[in-house]
Amino acid sequence: MIRKVSLLAVLSAALLAPMAATTPSTAATKTPGAAAGKASRQSMDVSITSITPDTPSSLTTQIKIAGVVRNDTAEAMTSLRVRLRYSAQKFTDRAIMSAYQTDQNPATLPSQVSTRTPVSFMDIPALEAGASKTFELLATPVQLGLPSFGVYPIAVDVARFDVPIVTQRTYLTYAPPTPQKLPRNRLAIALPIIDQTHRAENDNFVDDKLGAQLTGKGRLAELAGIAATAPKSVTWFVDPALLDDAQALSRKHRLKSKDQAADPNATTWLDSLRTALADSPVVATPYADPDVAALAHQGLDGQTGKAIEMGRQIATELLKRDVPLTTNWPVGGVLDPDALDLLNVAKVDRVLLNSTNLPPQPPVAFTPDAVTTLDAVEGPVTALVADAELTRTFEPDSSAPGSVFLNKQRFIAETAMIAAEPGQTNPRSLVIAPSRRWDPNPKLVNSLLKTANRLPWLTLTQLGLLKPSKASVPRAALTYTDQDRKDELSAKYLGPLKKVAEKAQLTALIADEPKLHSDFDAAVLRLASSSWRNNTRAGRAATKLVEGAVQAQTNKISITGADPDRPRTLAGSNGQVPISVKNSIGETVALYIDVKSNNPGLLQIDTTQSKKLLTIPNDQNGGVQVPMNATTSGDATVSVQLMTRNGLPYGKPVKLTIRTTGYTGIALVIVGAALAVMLAAVVTRVLRRRSQRRLARAAKSRESETV
Incomplete structure (x- = not known):
């Protein structure tokens, strides 16, 4: 946070200058990444915008420190002096260095204040309300008393009558030749091109936010621009569902079931991204970046394998190159043994994790090698652990004045500190992995990538080339917290999705030649996306749309x-x-x-x-x-x-x-009765005839006897 002093405090300090001259606790300090870009109307501000060179290499190298002082108070300020504060005591470890940057206590500022004129401080006789003034301070390592290779605290403050008003802290990395050659650590940078899921079923979009990101200063357009100029050693993680969404947007489609025209910007973005990534290492996420841990815990194991298979197919088709999926970057960089086994069964043999998910055991005082090995159900899995502090330099609050410069200085300092850690003579592997749906500052990212490519203690390396080495340290078992479990897509969310998936699969099984995949597989996987974690209401709405489409298809038989x-x-x-x-x-x-x-x-x-x-x-x-x-x-x-x-x-x-x-039974009764009557009549007739014959014979016999 950047702290600024009100006009009343400034005037009070001026009146009390004789007493306050020896008590710098009245100074306000600033930290990079602080949300101080919006200065209040009653404040002063100082920002360092450059240090040239950023890594001085000899005692006599002239160091130029440039910046801006701005008066955001309502009145003119007089008798201001911009001063350089420095210390010849270098940082001894990364933790102390990190604490210095965020400390708000003026007592921890470098104690030495420049007094040489005209280059090491600059007087500003008057600065009108709302006005700003650039400054430039010059010094050499010998003037600053820097003894050897290392990272040193420096700061620029604005004082009035020698009482600090506002201060900006940063680092100076002094890099002369060292008696013992520094190890050249391997640095792998993984950058994500992953977005929120935008579609329900087939061509039906649930929002209209994708198009705006594909042009101008849209997030995805800027990522494609970064990819076009980035070193070819940077590894890119791409969600095939995002490519698929862009392709669907480039054709006639629907928005919440209403017809929409094709968006030509989607085709342009796909073409530019395909060109930018043509020669770079690319890893595809499983289709739609599913919440693998949640799928493992809620009985949807089969969806992960489908997502990996479909991800490979779509990424290869749309990027027009082979794209592997054997490396997985779980959401949040964390997984548990269940999720690891599920991925391993699907032929994943490398995972990119957060340092909190796989901490060193026991803890170490130095930066551990990023590569280790985990045991999984199908065999060993290589784990790549991202460094939290290095990663943080790629995604600061870019609204703070000078944030691009300050984060570059932080990056240089962090990597230099790692190279110079005591006892670490073998090269180690380091990994940077910003959050998957980051909103990058192109100027900052491009600056950091160029800087990383030229620092003598770093070698940019593809993520896929990192392997366990002698520098690897033991690590604890996968640390999956209760909060990690709560962050997953819930059983309440996934229950309806499971039913939709089962119904969708039936539409494939009913075919004359049964198919492994239904027309709704991609839609179901989009519903299982980790992007719904913080937006389950929209996810449920998308689930209902897919459910309706599946039912409509089912009803066609x-x-x-x-x-x-x-x-x-x-x-x-x-x-x-x-x-x-x-x-x-x-x-x-x-x-x-x-x-x-x-x-x-x-x-x-x-x-x-x-x-x-x-x-x-x-x-x-x-x-x-x-x-x-x-x-x-x-x-x-x-x-x-x-x-x-x-x-x-x-x-x-x-x-x-x-x-x-019952007509048949009645008919039989009637027929039977009729037959009985007929039979009775016949019998009666026969008997009558027999009787008549007997009577005739008897009469004839009597006649014969009479004669």
Whole structure:
């Protein structure tokens, strides 16, 4: 934070100058990265804008320190002096150096104050309200009493009557030849091109924020510009889903289901990024940068493998080059053994981690080598640990005056301190990895990359070339805190997503030739993106859009005439009822039709037909005749469920009403009765004829006897 003194304090200090001259505790100090770019109306400000050269190399090298003093008070200020404060006592370790930069106590400022004129201080007789004045201070290492290679505290203050009003702290790295050659440490810089997920399903965007980032001073446009000029040793992590989003934006698309014209800037950005990364090492994240730890903990293990496979395919297609995914950078740079094993099973053998996730054990007083080895389920995994302080120099609050210069000085000082740490004679590996959705200051990043490329104690190295070495130190097990677990996408968020994923997979399994991936795989992976961690409300809205699209696709295969209020008639106690299926999904499907009676006491089903695979071309109907047997007349219901070839239910079951008439049984009774009547009549006739014949024979016999 930059502290500034009010006009009242300045005037009071002037009046009390004789007493205050020996008590510098009234001075205000400033730190780089502080949110002090917006000066209050009652303050003074001093900013250092350059030190030339930034690493003086001899006792007589002239050092030029330039900057600006600004009067943001409401009145003119008089009798001001800009002074250089310095110390011949160099920092002994990085922790003390870091503490100096953030300290607000004037007592910790360098004690020596320049008194040589005209080069080591500058008087400003008067500075009007709202006015500013540049300054330039000159000195040499011998004048500053610098004894040897190292990082020294310096500061510039503005004083009135020798009472400091405001101060800016920084570092001076003195780099003369050393008796013992400094180790040339390997520095790998990993820069992310990763963004918030912008789409739900296919061409349907959930927001209109992507286009603005692809042009002018948009974040993604500036990242492409940095990539175009960066050293070819810088490693870039690219989310294939971002490339995919940009390509979708370059065509006709929808925004919350409303038609939109193609955005030509998306094509331009893709082309420029492809050119910028053509000769640089590129690593793809799994598609949509999923929250791997959350997937491992919530039973969605299979999504990680899909994301890696799809990420490789999309990145290779859109960047027009081979892009590996064997290195993974988990969200926040932290993972636990479950997530590590999940990645390892998917052929990941290198991970980029935060230093808090894998601290040295026991703690060490020097900077440990960035490379170590972890044990995972499929074998050893190389862990690359980013240095927190070095990383911080790439992503400061750039609104602070002079932040670009001050962070460059901090970067130089940090790397010099590491090179000069006692007892460390072997080169070590160092890693810088800014947060994945950073908003870079191009001027700062370009300055740091150029500086890193020329410092004699650094060698810029591709991340993929770093390997464990003799300088590696033991590290603790993966440290995954309760807060890390809370930061994950929750079970409440992922529960609906899991159901959507299962339904989406069915649309692939129902195909005549079953597919491993559905048309909704990419949409499901976008819902699992770590970018929803801080925006779950928008993520849930996107989930509902995808769920609706999956259901609409599922409904394109349906049972025709499925109206429970319009019963189907079974004429008689047994017979066949037709079940028909309409296919409008866009390809040939193969399925089973499973029919079950909901009233088995009234209606029984012959399940033979449900065991036959039914193939239905697109835009056609197919069906089966299902044998049924009714024990009595009346209405009964059956449940009809479409099934995939591997026995999974497709869509919701449909209820049909079957009305049985019993006509066949009644007919048999009638026919039987009629046959009985006919038989009785025949028998009666036969008996009558026999009786008549007997009577005739008897009469004839009597006649014969009479004669």
